[in-house]
Amino acid sequence: MGLPEVLDRIAAAARAAGRDPAEVGLVAVTKGQDPKAIRRKVLAYGDFPLGESRVQEALPKLAALPDARFHFIGPLQRNKARFMDRFALVHSLDRLAVAEAIARRSARSVAVLVEVNVGREPQKHGVLPEALPDFLARLGALPLRVRGLMTVASRGAEPARLRAVFAELSRLADRYNLPERSMGMSEDFELAVAEGATLVRIGRAIFDEL
Numbered sequence: 001m002g003l004p005e006v007l008d009r010i011a012a013a014a015r016a017a018g019r020d021p022a023e024v025g026l027v028a029v030t031k032g033q034d035p036k037a038i039r040r041k042v043l044a045y046g047d048f049p050l051g052e053s054r055v056q057e058a059l060p061k062l063a064a065l066p067d068a069r070f071h072f073i074g075p076l077q078r079n080k081a082r083f084m085d086r087f088a089l090v091h092s093l094d095r096l097a098v099a100e101a102i103a104r105r106s107a108r109s110v111a112v113l114v115e116v117n118v119g120r121e122p123q124k125h126g127v128l129p130e131a132l133p134d135f136l137a138r139l140g141a142l143p144l145r146v147r148g149l150m151t152v153a154s155r156g157a158e159p160a161r162l163r164a165v166f167a168e169l170s171r172l173a174d175r176y177n178l179p180e181r182s183m184g185m186s187e188d189f190e191l192a193v194a195e196g197a198t199l200v201r202i203g204r205a206i207f208d209e210l
């Protein structure tokens with residue numbers, strides 16, 4: 001599809017839902033892509049944040065693309081917490097021990113989203129919705145900037161099911177007064193935009209022939 005078409009489709013989905021397209025930001029997911037491809041297929045079109053899901057893979061790209069902004073979107077381990085202050089936004093916070101390690105090891109107050117396991121799938125990362133109030137209260141005691149919520153929907157799920165998951169994440173973000181909702185990937189971003197996404201995380205639709 002390529003990045004310009006992805007932007008057009010985000011804007012069309014926003015307008016169809018009565019939303020301002022400017023409310024929806026694109027995170028270009030660059031895992032598995034080298035700096036040259038990232039320059040050509042993303043940065044040539046603008047200063048989009050780049051989403052990486054593994055610290056080991058991200059570090060050389062941070063060095064190779066010093067002017068780019070990176071977001072961390074992958075599973076978080078405590079022993080990688082010290083690298084999180086190099087990312088403009090961490091999408092995948094779901095454990096207090098990791099939050100404490102990030103707060104302790106960072107030179108600045110890191111901006112984070114809390115990953116929520118909205119679909120209650122046992123194999124998935126994320127805080128369960130009922131655990132969110134307590135988790136947010138504990139995060140509030142740490143020097144982190146909690147900006148919103150994030151979820152990963154099941155690939156290949158029915159559109160009605162995906163919409164319900166995205167709607168629930170928006171409802172939770174509203175309830176806790178959090179501005180950012182990071183949801184939607186290559187195959188379902190239009191549904192996520194319809195249900196209130198403020199950040200969509202898209203990889204394959206930018207880099208592959210989808």
Ligand SMILES: *Cc1c(COP(=O)(O)O)cnc(C)c1O
Pocket residue numbers: 029031053073074152185186187201202203204205
């Ligand atoms: C890989 C990944 C994406 C992007 O998925 P695509 O299907 O390539 O668009 C989004 N979010 C997370 C957490 C990912 O790991």
